[in-house]
Amino acid sequence: MFDKAFKRVNTFVDFRTDLVEGNSKRAREELEQERTKKQKADDHKETAELQSLIEVILDEEEIAIDVVPLATKPPTIVDWKIHKEGKRSYYQIVRADGKSQMYKVFSQMLKSISREDLEDLYKLVKAKYKSTRQVEELDLFLWGDLKTMFEPHVEDQVWKNQQDYKVLDWNLYESCGVHSFRMKHVYIHMLVEKRYPLMPSTITDMLNKKLQIDYESEMAYQLLKLLTK
Structure with a gap:
């Protein structure tokens, strides 16, 4: 019983660590999504500007x-x-x-x-x-x-x-x-x-x-x- 308890203590991971890592991952994903949206908006704007020069x-x-x-x-x-x-x-x-x-x-x-x-x-x-x-x-x-x-x-x-x-x-x-x-x-x-x-x-x-x-x-x-x- 002692060995099992000791092993649980040594392998314990603070739930706050998982929480911080989860928040960090979501933040990176949201940042990447914002960058993608901005790039699409810039591309759309450039395309619209070029289309105005075409007949x-x-x-x-x-x-x-x-x-x-x-x-x-x-x-x-x-x-x-x-x-x-x-x-x-x-x-x-x-x-x-x-x-x-x-x-x-x-x-x-x-x-x-x-x-x-x-x-x-x-x-x-x-x-x-x-x-x-x-x-x-x-x-x-x-x-x-x-x-x-x-x-x-x-x-x-x-x-x-x-x-x-x-x-x-x-x-x-x-x-x-x-x-x-x-x-x-x-x-x-x-x-x-x-x-x-x-x-x-x-x-x-x-x-x-x-x-x-x-x-x-x-x-x-x-x-x-x-x-x-």
């Missing part, structure tokens, strides 16, 4: 001739040409299977090609531009758009003349990860993850015009976060 525009126009659905990855782009029909000229994109697509303007092309397509086209146009003399106006436009996108330089006229124009609209092309804004007679196309020599006034104009998208996406939010830092 969803449903474009029902046909954006290209013989468009290949993006769900099926098309063959690699192997060439490009300027195709003429009467007084109209089109960009003709030729793929490895011999099929081609035609676009009136570069922005229409951006709506249906992938980033991989865009990079392949850039390499092709760059190689051709450096080895031959361009005679077609669309050639120069295409090379200028791609060079501005992939090889931005602060001394380029397109960046130096920003103060002379106002942003008229701003669009995101989700399929290839490009966003573009239009000023008077000028389009500037940019990769969403790349920083460009944009003036603060230009960024303000872009945000005031709102980013026009076909649907809300994480890419749109990441782009807005990059520009509003």
Whole structure:
């Protein structure tokens, strides 16, 4: 009996210890819950602020001739040409299977090609531009758009003349990860993850015009976060 009693004494734990530990655990849980609630509130506020800079525009126009659905990855782009029909000229994109697509303007092309397509086209146009003399106006436009996108330089006229124009609209092309804004007679196309020599006034104009998208996406939010830092 003595041994049993002695063992109970030696193994005794004060109930107040359990009480203190219980209160401490509850306090930690409540603090963690408060932090989670605050984070959710902050995230909701940030999302609401970013949503105010977005405008969803449903474009029902046909954006290209013989468009290949993006769900099926098309063959690699192997060439490009300027195709003429009467007084109209089109960009003709030729793929490895011999099929081609035609676009009136570069922005229409951006709506249906992938980033991989865009990079392949850039390499092709760059190689051709450096080895031959361009005679077609669309050639120069295409090379200028791609060079501005992939090889931005602060001394380029397109960046130096920003103060002379106002942003008229701003669009995101989700399929290839490009966003573009239009000023008077000028389009500037940019990769969403790349920083460009944009003036603060230009960024303000872009945000005031709102980013026009076909649907809300994480890419749109990441782009807005990059520009509003």
